[in-house]
Amino acid sequence: MLRPFRLEEPESVKEVSELLGRFGESAKVYAGGTELLLAMKEGLVHYERLINVKNVKGLNEVASDNGMVRIGALCTHHQLETSPLLQQKLAALVRLEQNVANVRVRQVGTLGGNLCFAEPHADPGILLLALGATMVAEKASSKREIPAEEFFVDAYETGVEADEVLTEIRVPVPARNSGVAYLKFGYLERPSVGVAVAFQVQESGQSVHDIKIAVGCAGPAPKRVPEAEEHIKGKGFDEATVNISKAGEIAGRAAQAISDLHGSQEYKEHIVGVLLKRAFQNALGQYRAVQS
Amino acid sequence: MPRRADAQTIAISFTLNGRQQELTVEPNELLLDVVRERLGLTGAKRSCDVQVCGACTLLLDGRPVSACTTLAFEVRGRSVMTIEGLANNGKLHPLQEAFIEHGGFQCGFCTPGMILAAKALLDENPNPTEDELKHFMHGNICRCTGYKKIIESIMAAAKLMRGSRA
Numbered sequence: 001m002l003r004p005f006r007l008e009e010p011e012s013v014k015e016v017s018e019l020l021g022r023f024g025e026s027a028k029v030y031a032g033g034t035e036l037l038l039a040m041k042e043g044l045v046h047y048e049r050l051i052n053v054k055n056v057k058g059l060n061e062v063a064s065d066n067g068m069v070r071i072g073a074l075c076t077h078h079q080l081e082t083s084p085l086l087q088q089k090l091a092a093l094v095r096l097e098q099n100v101a102n103v104r105v106r107q108v109g110t111l112g113g114n115l116c117f118a119e120p121h122a123d124p125g126i127l128l129l130a131l132g133a134t135m136v137a138e139k140a141s142s143k144r145e146i147p148a149e150e151f152f153v154d155a156y157e158t159g160v161e162a163d164e165v166l167t168e169i170r171v172p173v174p175a176r177n178s179g180v181a182y183l184k185f186g187y188l189e190r191p192s193v194g195v196a197v198a199f200q201v202q203e204s205g206q207s208v209h210d211i212k213i214a215v216g217c218a219g220p221a222p223k224r225v226p227e228a229e230e231h232i233k234g235k236g237f238d239e240a241t242v243n244i245s246k247a248g249e250i251a252g253r254a255a256q257a258i259s260d261l262h263g264s265q266e267y268k269e270h271i272v273g274v275l276l277k278r279a280f281q282n283a284l285g286q287y288r289a290v291q292s
Numbered sequence: 293m294p295r296r297a298d299a300q301t302i303a304i305s306f307t308l309n310g311r312q313q314e315l316t317v318e319p320n321e322l323l324l325d326v327v328r329e330r331l332g333l334t335g336a337k338r339s340c341d342v343q344v345c346g347a348c349t350l351l352l353d354g355r356p357v358s359a360c361t362t363l364a365f366e367v368r369g370r371s372v373m374t375i376e377g378l379a380n381n382g383k384l385h386p387l388q389e390a391f392i393e394h395g396g397f398q399c400g401f402c403t404p405g406m407i408l409a410a411k412a413l414l415d416e417n418p419n420p421t422e423d424e425l426k427h428f429m430h431g432n433i434c435r436c437t438g439y440k441k442i443i444e445s446i447m448a449a450a451k452l453m454r455g456s457r458a
Contacts, residue, residue, distance in 0.1 A: 002320040002321075002322065003320065004296070004299065004318065004319075004320050005319055005320055006300050006319065007300060007302070007319035007365070033361065033362075033363065034343060034361065037361050037363070038342050038343070038361060041341065041361070050319065078355075098427075101343070101431070102343070102344070102346070102430060102431025103356055103409065103412075103428055103431055104343060104346065104349065104356050104357050104358045104431060105343055105358075105431070107352075107355050107356060107357055108357055108362070188344075189344060189431070
C-alpha cells in the first residue's frame, strides 16, 4: 500500500532542479522506482511529491568519445547489459549489470537511481570507483563533476546536493593493457560483499601499476582502499600475487563490515580477501588473454 | 474505494491483452492492484511485494516487470499482457500446454509469473541453453518444490515453438 502523493512530470533538468529547490525534502526524484517504491510501500519514507524524471530527454543513452564512456543516468540495467558499445568498451560493467538483482529489476531500474539511492548492498558503485568514474550533477544554473570517491558518502547518502540532478556517469575506457574485474558474494539477489579491481600493466609487461581496489556491500558505502593498493602498485606479477593476500586483509578491515543475517563481520572481512584474490587473478587472466 | 476530493488523477490509455483500455488512476495506484481489483484479472499474484519472487510478473511491451512495484500510470501508451491474454481464441499457448504436459506446477501460485517470464525469454532467445534459462528465470520463485519440471516445461515449449515457426 502506497500512501497518496502528487506526481510532477518535468521535461528538463532545469525544471527538475527547480522543483527540488521549491519542495525540498518533501519531494523525491523518481526514475525506475525499484528501490524508492519499496521503501515507500514499507512506510520507511514518505514524500508528498514524486518527481518523475523519465520524460527528461537525452538521459538514457550510452555514448563514447575521447576515451570516455558517457552513460545517461536514466539508462536501465537492461539497456546497459545489452549495449554493444558498452560490451566493447567496458565489458566488466556489462557482466556486472547482467547480474544485478533479477530480470524485472534490471528492466526498470536505472543506473542513476541505483547510485543516488545509495543502498549499501548495490554493485555498480564499487566497480565505478575502481574504474575512476565521475558523476555529473546538474542544477538549474550549473553543472559539475563529482569524482566517485566523493560521491559515495554514507548509507543512503551521496555528494549530490538537494537541488542537483545526477545526469551522467563518465567512465574512462580502460587501456588495452588493463585488467578489470568485479566479483560479489551473497545469498540470492542481495550482494553481501562486492570487490572490484582495475589496473594497468607497465609497458614492459612485467609489473602492475595504477591499481585501484574498491570494496562495498559489507559496510555503509562503497570505498576505495588506497592502503591495500600500495601493496600491489609497481610490483611484478609474482610479487603482486603474493601480496594480494595482505591487500585483502587490509581491504577487509577497510570495508567497515557489519554483522547481520548474511554473515558476521569477521566472515565478510574474510570474504573480501577471497574475492580480491580471485578478482585480481581474473583481471590478470583478461590482460593476458588480450595480449596473446 | 472513493477518491479523496483533492486527489490528483491521471487519465491513461493503454493496450491490455491486445485491447484498448482507458482508465483514470491516482499516482500512487500500483499496477497489480489495478489489474486485480479494478480490472478483475487475478492471474498475477501478490506475494513477496518486494520484486524478489516474480508471482506478480506481467509483460510490459513484452518485457517482464513486477506489477507489485510498478506505478499504474507508467503503462500509459504501452502494451500490458497478463496471463489471461496468453491463450489465443481459447487455444492455449505452447508454454501453457507444456506446463500441463510436463507437470510444471504444483499449487499454481507462481505459474502465471513463470509462464510470462518464460514467454519474454523465448521471445528474445528462442533456443536458450539451460544455463541461459536459469539465469533469466532465477528471479521467479516456486515455493512448492524444485524447478526441474518447470525447466523441462520451458525447454519443451521452446522446442515446440521453434518447430511451429519453421
